[in-house]
Amino acid sequence: AAKESRDVTGSSLKDLLLDLFDVIPNITRRFQRFPGLNPENVLELLLGSESERQRGGIEGRKVRALWEVFRWASGQYKGFKHLPQAREIMASLLIREAKVKEVELLLMEMEHNGDRFDNEGIFCDLIQKYVVDFDSRKAVMLFDWMRRKGFIPSSSCYQILIDHLVRVHRTESAYRIFLDWVETTAESNHMNIDGIGKVIELLCLDQRVQEARVLARKLVALGCN
Structure with a gap:
């Protein structure tokens, strides 16, 4: 050790x-x-x-x-x-x-x-370390802190964090962070379509159909069909 x-x-x-x-x-x-x-x-x-x-x-x-x-x-x-x-x-x-x-x-x-x-990369790397350690709480806390400070995580950081939150069934956090990603990106090609489907599926499983529709509409507006 x-x-x-x-x-x-x-x-x-x-x-x-x-x-x-x-x-x-x-x-x-x-x-x-x-x-x-x-x-x-x-x-x-x-x-x-x-x-x-x-x-x-x-x-x-x-x-x-x-x-x-x-x-x-x-x-x-x-x-x-x-x-x-x-x-x-x-x-x-x-x-x-x-x-x-x-x-x-x-x-x-x-x-x-x-x-x-001012180095967003360090924060993103730390979020990824938390994900590896299955520390969802700290990963989400650091993400929220970044956003309050005006930092925008990298696409890969968003993706890794959202995939993790879907995997551990943290529906609210996954939805909120995915929505933030949609609202901060201007290009749909930075987004993983499979990951989008998993978040929407998770919302539907939790009977949060309205949120699933909101997310789907935003994605269509962004050019994800």
């Missing part, structure tokens, strides 16, 4: 950077002499690690080490703010390693601090 992230409160920067030395030696060697890290330093670490990841040189253990440095930097002083690009790279690395709790913590802290995160 993967180890939990350690408490970095009492850790020194030098100790935390040791775990990254074999991945980005030049950067970590330089930063080990620093008493602390500024937001630009953290971004440099993450950019270097992301570059190594693309070459296949970074694994889950190193992502955990990066997260620990990221957290340590956040706690240096009140008001420390990571750069938007740093948050985006960190979230992306965590998602790839299925570190859902860490991504949740990162997003919650950003929300608490009033920081905006």
Whole structure:
């Protein structure tokens, strides 16, 4: 089983950077002499690690080490703010390693601090992780949060979430999210006809014929015949 992230409160920067030395030696060697890290330093670490990841040189253990440095930097002083690009790279690395709790913590802290995160892809990836874990509640909650913030999920995200909700018989959520998809898309070719049929079938099975008709009419107007 993967180890939990350690408490970095009492850790020194030098100790935390040791775990990254074999991945980005030049950067970590330089930063080990620093008493602390500024937001630009953290971004440099993450950019270097992301570059190594693309070459296949970074694994889950190193992502955990990066997260620990990221957290340590956040706690240096009140008001420390990571750069938007740093948050985006960190979230992306965590998602790839299925570190859902860490991504949740990162997003919650950003929300608490009033920081905006403009990468819809990260949210869509997180929704897909929830679907894989059969966590319908969190998947729908995150979808609703995205829409309140004005984000529009990708077509594949809509499709995966709706297919899951149909599979677990969450009729109300499936209908509501499908209706939202219909109302936010301008092209019917982005929609899966088989998926449409399953939502309408689910509505009819639940004797919600009126909603099925509403959805069918909207689809006809969109060009789905």
